[in-house]
Amino acid sequence: MLALCASQLTAILDMNLLAFSxxxxxxxxxAGQFFSSGHTNNWAVLVCxxxxxxxxxxxxxxxxxxxxxxxxxxxxxxxxxxxxxxMACNHRNPKPATVFSHKNMELNVYxxxxxxxxxxxxxxxENFLRVLTGRLPPxxxxxxxxxxxxxxxILIYLTxxxxxxxxxxxxxxxxxxxxxxxxxxxxxxxxxxxxLLFIIDTCQGASMYERFYSPNLMALASSQVGEDxxxxxPDLAIGVHLMDRYTFYLLxxxxxxHPASKTNMNDLFKVCPKSQCVSTPGHRTDLFLRDPGSxxxxxxxxxxxxxxxxxxxxxxxxxxxxxx
Amino acid sequence: MATxxxxxxxxxxxxxxxxxxxxxxxVPLWWRTTETYRAWLPVSQINELAKLxxxxxxxxxxxxxxxxxxxxxxxxxxxxxxxxxxxxxDEDTALRYRYETRYRTATIMEEDxxxxxxxxxxxxxxxxxSESPCGSLVVYVIPESSSLLRQDVDVYIGQRRTALLxxxxxxxxxxxxxxxxxxxxxxxxxxxxxxxxxxxxxxxxLSDRVxxxxxNKGSIADSMRAFKSSPGYEITFSLLNPDPxxxxxxxxxxxxxxxYIQPLLTKLAPVANFSIDSQTxxxxxxxxxxxxxxxxxxxxxxxxxxxxxxxxxxARLGSNAASSNPVLNxxxxxxxxxxxxxxxxxxxxxxxxxxxxxxPRWGGIMVYNVNAFYGLDAVFPVDININMAKVMGVFxxxxxxxxxxxxxxxPPGFQVAACGSAGLADWELDRLMWSRSVExxxxxxxxxxxxAQLLDQIGNIVINDNIAQQVSxxxxxxxxxxxxxxxxxxxxxxxxxxxxxxASERAFFDPSLLHLLYFPDDQKFAIYIPLFLPMCVPILLxxxxxxxxxxxxxxxxxxxxx
Numbered sequence: 001m002l003a004l005c006a007s008q009l010t011a012i013l014d015m016n017l018l019a020f021s022x023x024x025x026x027x028x029x030x031a032g033q034f035f036s037s038g039h040t041n042n043w044a045v046l047v048c049x050x051x052x053x054x055x056x057x058x059x060x061x062x063x064x065x066x067x068x069x070x071x072x073x074x075x076x077x078x079x080x081x082x083x084x085x086x087m088a089c090n091h092r093n094p095k096p097a098t099v100f101s102h103k104n105m106e107l108n109v110y111x112x113x114x115x116x117x118x119x120x121x122x123x124x125x126e127n128f129l130r131v132l133t134g135r136l137p138p139x140x141x142x143x144x145x146x147x148x149x150x151x152x153x154i155l156i157y158l159t160x161x162x163x164x165x166x167x168x169x170x171x172x173x174x175x176x177x178x179x180x181x182x183x184x185x186x187x188x189x190x191x192x193x194x195x196l197l198f199i200i201d202t203c204q205g206a207s208m209y210e211r212f213y214s215p216n217l218m219a220l221a222s223s224q225v226g227e228d229x230x231x232x233x234p235d236l237a238i239g240v241h242l243m244d245r246y247t248f249y250l251l252x253x254x255x256x257x258h259p260a261s262k263t264n265m266n267d268l269f270k271v272c273p274k275s276q277c278v279s280t281p282g283h284r285t286d287l288f289l290r291d292p293g294s295x296x297x298x299x300x301x302x303x304x305x306x307x308x309x310x311x312x313x314x315x316x317x318x319x320x321x322x323x324x
Numbered sequence: 325m326a327t328x329x330x331x332x333x334x335x336x337x338x339x340x341x342x343x344x345x346x347x348x349x350x351v352p353l354w355w356r357t358t359e360t361y362r363a364w365l366p367v368s369q370i371n372e373l374a375k376l377x378x379x380x381x382x383x384x385x386x387x388x389x390x391x392x393x394x395x396x397x398x399x400x401x402x403x404x405x406x407x408x409x410x411x412x413x414d415e416d417t418a419l420r421y422r423y424e425t426r427y428r429t430a431t432i433m434e435e436d437x438x439x440x441x442x443x444x445x446x447x448x449x450x451x452x453x454s455e456s457p458c459g460s461l462v463v464y465v466i467p468e469s470s471s472l473l474r475q476d477v478d479v480y481i482g483q484r485r486t487a488l489l490x491x492x493x494x495x496x497x498x499x500x501x502x503x504x505x506x507x508x509x510x511x512x513x514x515x516x517x518x519x520x521x522x523x524x525x526x527x528x529x530l531s532d533r534v535x536x537x538x539x540n541k542g543s544i545a546d547s548m549r550a551f552k553s554s555p556g557y558e559i560t561f562s563l564l565n566p567d568p569x570x571x572x573x574x575x576x577x578x579x580x581x582x583x584y585i586q587p588l589l590t591k592l593a594p595v596a597n598f599s600i601d602s603q604t605x606x607x608x609x610x611x612x613x614x615x616x617x618x619x620x621x622x623x624x625x626x627x628x629x630x631x632x633x634x635x636x637x638x639a640r641l642g643s644n645a646a647s648s649n650p651v652l653n654x655x656x657x658x659x660x661x662x663x664x665x666x667x668x669x670x671x672x673x674x675x676x677x678x679x680x681x682x683x684p685r686w687g688g689i690m691v692y693n694v695n696a697f698y699g700l701d702a703v704f705p706v707d708i709n710i711n712m713a714k715v716m717g718v719f720x721x722x723x724x725x726x727x728x729x730x731x732x733x734x735p736p737g738f739q740v741a742a743c744g745s746a747g748l749a750d751w752e753l754d755r756l757m758w759s760r761s762v763e764x765x766x767x768x769x770x771x772x773x774x775x776a777q778l779l780d781q782i783g784n785i786v787i788n789d790n791i792a793q794q795v796s797x798x799x800x801x802x803x804x805x806x807x808x809x810x811x812x813x814x815x816x817x818x819x820x821x822x823x824x825x826x827a828s829e830r831a832f833f834d835p836s837l838l839h840l841l842y843f844p845d846d847q848k849f850a851i852y853i854p855l856f857l858p859m860c861v862p863i864l865l866x867x868x869x870x871x872x873x874x875x876x877x878x879x880x881x882x883x884x885x886x
Contacts, residue, residue, distance in 0.1 A: 040548055040685045073635035077643060126838065135835050147648055150532070151548055151685065182782075189774035190832065191532060259632055307630040308549070309670050310680040310688060310725075314747060316584055316717040 049160030072302030162202030222246030223279035339866035363792035381812035391467035447482035459814030550728030567660030580712035611636035653687030688722035764821035
């Protein structure tokens with residue numbers, strides 16, 4: 001009872017008496033634990049580059065990663081979702097407003113609250129590079145911008161049809177690995193990221209990260225140069241392949257992660273070995289400063305906020321005469 | 325015979341004419357029409373800026389009160405000294421700190437002011453006598469016998485730009501003025517580091533240019549907590565009411581903002597623009613279940629679970645879609661009737677007096693318990709008026725932290741005054757202005773130099789006139805900002821540095837600078853060969869034929885001569 005009264009009385013620490021005493025000026029509770037990764041916010045740029053109904057699986061890939069990232073805490077305001085075609089409301093979809101990841105139809109990755117930022121024909125190489133480098137026209141709304149700073153960890157996921165050194169957009173244009181590497185370098189020059197994780201699920205995906213040269217980039221691909229990434233399984237009711245193998249097993253892996261889990265990147269590298277994927281997934285960590293074993297999955301896929309207790313307050317009971 | 329000769333001659337002339345047209349007219353025309361327009365950029369000036377030599381100057385006035393100087397020391401005063409301190413941060417960046425110190429004795433009115441009973445009142449009356457310009461300091465040296473300061477305190481830092489420094493009696497300190505100054509030196513250095521700029525703060529502000537690995541975890545936390553320099557910020561106050569059936573909350577947010585927050589923001593006007601809005605969210609819950617602590621008969625939230633509170637709430641907070649400025653969110657959460665009262669525990673399971681926490685570069689959340697305002701027999705919903713002074717006290721402190729106003733612990737023996745009605749002391753504003761100017765200059769130079777490098781490397785980006793103009797104005801503003809910093813005009817330096825940043829960002833992020841023109845060399849050949857090869861082959865062959873015929877003729881002539 002007494003403790004309760006005392007706590008209410010001392011509810012406000014007086015800024016008057018900031019003499020160095022046993023009371024700490026700024027108390028960092030275990031600052032080391034909280035600030036080891038060096039980032040304060042998370043962003044995700046998820047891109048599906050293929051159109052047409054038979055590329056259903058690419059939209060399902062992107063939406064599964066979107067779903068995992070949202071579930072682990074990244075808000076929609078920090079996700080830039082680019083889908084080149086609308087599968088959920090496609091005329092050929094026998095189950096409208098749904099996009100399934102598995103033929104048992106247990107998981108509708110479209111969900112109730114999907115927010116697509118770039119849709120249909122807006123998904124072009126130019127717009128993708130503009131989002132990454134920040135060179136958007138002034139009239140672009142906030143939701144279509146990547147407003148990251150030097151303390152942001154960014155996850156970039158690309159999927160579609162690709163080849164040795166390029167990725168096809170909308171069946172009419174390509175982005176080359178050199179352009180991508182240059183875009184990342186421009187992001188680094190302007191300090192638009194702290195650390196960046198690049199995941200690509202296409203044929204010959206490893207060729208896309210060969211040319212990276214900026215620091216703090218980690219890359220994963222679903223197949224090596226010369227190999228094709230294969231799709232997982234067709235659904236006879238919907239009539240198309242539902243997902244690609246790599247992203248299917250990635251989704252399975254991510255479903256086991258929750259916001260407080262301590263799984264690290266080395267486990268992510270083991271997702272979808274050759275026996276399951278038929279292609280050999282690859283990864284690249286030489287540009288990354290930290291050891292992958294110390295990088296948590298939630299550093300990129302989730303949004304665990306750093307938190308500090310507010311120890312000081314200002315005494316405002318007498319605003320006009322608060323200086324004495 | 326003659327006709328074939330004429331024909332052949334005509335053919336030769338035709339081939340030569342075509343070759344002449346192609347070479348003299350065609351090649352330059354093709355070159356001109358396929359080159360990209362690149363306006364002129366001041367590259368040499370940009371390269372000069374890449375090597376940044378910053379000099380920060382501060383004016384310090386040291387006033388000796390009666391009883392601190394012996395008569396012979398007093399004869400040597402007034403005196404002016406200049407101190408320089410050099411630091412080399414890396415091979416491209418060097419810093420120099422210059423302190424111009426003027427020593428003088430106190431006037432009669434100042435002596436009267438120093439005779440006040442407490443340090444705070446002395447500070448106030450000294451302020452009424454004279455106002456120090458931005459970026460300068462005045463240190464009043466008071467004798468040991470003075471009762472203004474407590475026993476264990478040697479230095480008192482006031483709300484404006486004055487400090488009181490107590491030294492020992494002249495007998496102990498030394499005979500000559502030099503000995504006295506040498507005795508005062510360490511304390512003066514500490515005062516200057518607290519009140520104007522310190523090397524750690526300035527080096528941290530240069531983080532865009534220099535990736536410095538900070539010494540300890542505390543300074544990592546400091547550098548990550550405050551928002552980076554931006555021309556504007558948006559502040560959003562949100563009231564979260566998860567239980568409208570029990571609590572009908574009233575908060576006078578407009579009045580509170582006007583009374584408590586606006587003075588601070590007005591004082592910070594040279595640093596940035598602020599826009600404020602507020603909202604009330606109903607049925608917004610924290611994403612974490614609090615635990616019931618029977619010893620205090622209250623619900624508690626651990627420090628560990630606080631990190632997961634923010635994300636579910638953030639999804640429901642709106643944002644002003646019109647600007648790209650960073651947003652500071654301040655949330656006031658009133659727990660529902662079944663989970664009241666709710667307290668936050670720190671890592672040591674101790675209760676937190678402010679009942680609030682903040683997240684670096686995001687904002688702050690405060691939990692406001694209202695269960696004390698009504699008894700068990702209240703009729704729901706209960707009308708509750710929130711005590712805005714208490715709430716704003718917490719939010720103002722968090723705002724100061726997030727804007728980077730707060731700094732490191734003052735050294736032992738220092739007493740720092742409360743921050744005044746605006747929530748910000750003048751010297752704190754000066755500190756912020758120093759570090760913001762340096763940060764802006766560092767960011768702008770990095771932007772401009774990397775833009776110049778980028779445009780140099782990629783040959784086929786079009787550089788429009790407006791980009792060249794922005795770059796030139798950025799370079800000019802940067803040069804002016806560096807010059808003003810050197811001269812010690814803090815206000816102008818900050819203004820020029822802000823202009824430099826705006827111009828450089830506008831130039832770097834101009835939408836026209838996107839190049840999609842990556843052509844590997846084999847693709848370039850693949851485009852030009854089908855165009856030019858069919859045209860060039862006949863011309864070349866006929867030229868060769870002309871040359872070989874001319875040679876043959878010359879040989880025949882030689883043979884005829886012989």
